[in-house]
Amino acid sequence: MSQGPAPTAIPHADALAQQIAAALAPVEASGLDARVAALEASNAELIASIGELVDNIVQLRNEDVHVLDQRGQAQAKQLEELQAALNLERSSRDLAEVSRMHPKERIVVFVGGTYFGNNVKYAWLAALAQAEALRAECWFLPMDARQAELVAQTGGCCFPANPAEWTAAHLHTALAAAVAVIDDHLLNSNPYAAALLAGARQMQLWHGVSIKEIGLRNLAGLASMSPHFARVLRTCGDFSQLIGTSATQEAEFRRWFGFRQYAPIGYPRNDVLLREPTAHDLLNVDMDVYQRAAGYRQRGKRVYLYAPTFRDGNHGWMMDAGLPELAAGISAAGDLLIVNLHPVEQPLVPKLAEVLPLVSFVRSRSDAYPLLRLATTLITDYSSIMFDYLLLDRPVLLFRPDHVAYTTKSRQLFDAKLATPPGTVAGTVGELLKLVKTQKEGAGGAQARHALRDALHDHTDGDAGQRLLALIAQELDTALEARR
Structure with missing residues (x-):
């Protein structure tokens, strides 16, 4: 069987193929590298974007957790404050009952107001000057450390301004007090003050003849009611004595305060207007x-x-x-x-x-x-x-x-x-x-x-302090007699 003719050889075919391959090789490699580089860049951007997104999500989560944590802490603090207020209210209620049942002694507590002045200051000074004649133990309940320092300069006995520093002896003295002398709402900084003196006969000197509606006539609508406002109203009585400057003012004061006896003996603070001031x-x-x-x-x-x-x-x-x-x-x-x-x-x-x-x-x-x-x-x-x-x-x-x-x-x-x-x-x-x-x-x-x-x-004789001391002595006698 005869064979066909052999294929015709193309001149320089191998060399041409090599040339073509050589020419194409850089182009293909360059395009591939470019594509790879572009893909890598794209991947890098994608990875960076994903990383940024993850960071943002984590940050948002952390912020949410922080906000939630802050809210939780605020709520926990509110709960603690509410619990503390509830505990204070319960303790005060019970201490008030203890004060009412506690045996009374010949002890008078002068309750400081917002500053060391006014009627309580001069009542206190009069009592110290006549303590022997009064036959009573006199104590001052300060509003703050500054008042305690001033009272110390008078040489009188003073309760600590910080309730945490009260000892059992201090507590006994307050509970045993037969008379409390005040000249404002009894809102002392010691949160237990009103309760501790609930059983004492309270003498209200107030702080002036008023032409403004005050006390029980200084009211607002219930929309404005608050525990503090209600407490202010509560401290408008019940007083054993209310001290005034004239008998003509009794009816007016009864519109403003609750009290059993009215004593128009004058204000102790006015005594200093009519004498040379002492140290x-x-x-x-x-x-x-x-x-x-x-x-x-x-x-x-x-x-x-x-x-x-x-x-x-x-x-x-x-x-x-x-x-x-x-x-x-x-x-x-x-x-x-x-x-x-x-x-x-x-x-x-x-x-x-x-x-x-x-x-x-x-x-x-x-x-x-x-x-x-x-x-x-x-x-x-x-x-x-x-x-x-x-x-x-x-x-x-x-x-x-x-x-x-x-x-x-x-x-x-x-x-x-x-x-x-x-x-x-x-x-x-x-x-x-x-x-x-x-x-x-x-x-x-x-x-x-x-x-x-x-x-x-x-x-108008400048002897209001002396008349007050005589009235305090009567209140002490009444308080102690009632216990017999």
Whole structure:
């Protein structure tokens, strides 16, 4: 069988193939490498994106966990506070019953208010001076460490300001107290104070004759009710004695407080207006302002004490009312202007003092009564301090620049007792400066003061502290007799 012809050889075929392969090889390798590189880059971006996404998810999870942890901690804290409040309420309720059943001794506790001053300070000083005649053990319950320091300077016995430092002996003393003397709502910083003294006969000195609705008549709607507000109302009684300045005020005080007996013996704090202050009287007095006022008086200059009450929610009212102009006018005459703000507004003193260098501001939480004695004229608005100042028989000016706003937005007044005010009423700072410049009280000024003084003060002899001590002795006897 014959075979076909052999295939014809292509010249240089091998060499051509090699050339083609050589030419194509770099192109294919380069494209592959590019694709691989692109794929690797894409993969890297994908991995980075996935990593970022995972990080974000982890962060979100961590934030969620942190938020949840914060919420959990806040809720745990709230539960702890609620439990502590519940425990305090239960303990106070039971301690009040213990106080009522506990045998009483001849012990009197004077309860400190927001500062060492007012009627309790002077009742305390009178009791220390006559402790032997009173035949009683006297203790002071301070509001804070500062009060405890001041009481220590009087040499009297003082409970620790920190409840955690009370010993069993302190507890016994408080539970055995037969009489408690207070001059405000019994809201001492010691949370057990009211309960520990529940069985004592409580004598309420309050802190002034008021033309504002206070106590049981200072009410608001139930939408504004809170445990604190309810507690304030609860501490408006029941008192064994309420101390006043005149018999004519009993019906008014019965509108505001619950008490069994009313004693118009006068306020102990007013005694210092009618005598030369002792070293103990000057405790917690702003001595810089006191000495400045004394210096002006010695030089025959006038000393104006401006003592306004506070405004609810409008702490800039004094600047708007013209306090800078008042200060400038009094200073230009060579006289001294002292401003004693209400304790509610006393935190404003540092800022006001910076912009009103012509004003001598009384130090916050200090006792102004020895200082009041040095004032030649009192300027006030609705403060009960005007009624105390009547005992000095000196001019009173009533500055009421925001009367409508005050009586409609801040406090309801019960000022029938001021049908004839004890001094001229000024509605603007210009009117007030005119009165200051002329030093005229207006027709019947002194006569109106005398009439109001006679109506509001049954005693003007400076012996209110002594009468109070006699009343405390009676209360001690009554308390101890009831236990026999």
